[in-house]
Amino acid sequence: MFKNLLSSIGFEDVEVETRINQQTYHPADTIEGLIELKGRADHIDYIEVQLVERVENQDKSSDFETFDHVLSKVHLTTETEQTLHFQLEGPHNIQSAESQFFIMTHVYIKNSVDAYDDDEIFFAES
Numbered sequence: 001m002f003k004n005l006l007s008s009i010g011f012e013d014v015e016v017e018t019r020i021n022q023q024t025y026h027p028a029d030t031i032e033g034l035i036e037l038k039g040r041a042d043h044i045d046y047i048e049v050q051l052v053e054r055v056e057n058q059d060k061s062s063d064f065e066t067f068d069h070v071l072s073k074v075h076l077t078t079e080t081e082q083t084l085h086f087q088l089e090g091p092h093n094i095q096s097a098e099s100q101f102f103i104m105t106h107v108y109i110k111n112s113v114d115a116y117d118d119d120e121i122f123f124a125e126s
Contacts, residue, residue, distance in 0.1 A: 013039045013040050014037060014038065014040055014041050014043075014044070015037070015038040016035060016036070016037055016038075016047070016105065016107050016115070017035070017038070018033060018035055018049070018103065018105045018117070018119070019033055019034050019036065020032070020103065020121070021033070023122060024121070024122045024123070024124055025090060025121065025122070025123055026090070026123065026124055027090050027091050027092070027123055028090050029090045030087050030088070030089060031051060031072075031087065031089075031103070031121070032087050033085075033086055033087075033088075033103070034083055034085050034086065035047055035076060035083070035084040035086065035105070036082065036083050037081075037082045037083070038082070041078045042078075043110045043111075043112070044078045044107060044108065044109055044110070045108040045109065045110055046075050046076060046077050046078070046108050047075070047076045047078065047084065047106070047107050048073060048075050048105075048106045048108070049074050049086050049088065049103065049104070049106075050070050050071075050072070050073040050088075050103070050106070051070070051071045051072040051073070051088045051091060051101065051102075051103060052069065052070055052071065052101065052103075052104050052118065053068070053069040053071055053091065053094060053096075053099045053100075053101055054066050054067075054068055054101070054102060055067055055068075055069050055095050055096060056096075056098075056099075069095055071089075071091040071092075071093060071094070072088040072089045072090075072091070073088070074086045074087065074088060088103075090123075091123070094123075100120055101120065101121050101122065101123060102119060102120050102121065103118065103119055103121055104116060104118040105117050105118070
């Protein structure tokens with residue numbers, strides 16, 4: 001079911017893979033996916049998965065061309081499970097249809113620099 005590998009983050013002795021069942025959605029869809037942990041995950045505090053809209057920054061005095069608007073997010077704890085399922089609500093508060101959208105996986109690691117990755121997904125017109 002979850003064939004599309006979005007990202008794979010490897011650090012220390014664990015690999016974290018984010019999978020979803022498709023790459024194109026409608027705005028009313030729920031995005032379902034899973035996180036697969038390969039290796040020892042006892043040093044992971046938690047994993048946060050976000051649906052992000054990357055918006056063009058209209059402020060010409062800013063040093064940043066874009067900024068991320070979080071549309072939906074979920075926190076997952078690893079404990080003993082090696083596969084974690086997640087659901088993100090579809091975007092109901094899109095700022096612009098011209099924006100790019102990403103699934104961002106952020107792994108919070110005890111006493112270390114956190115690891116993250118983001119991968120683009122698409123929304124079809126309803």
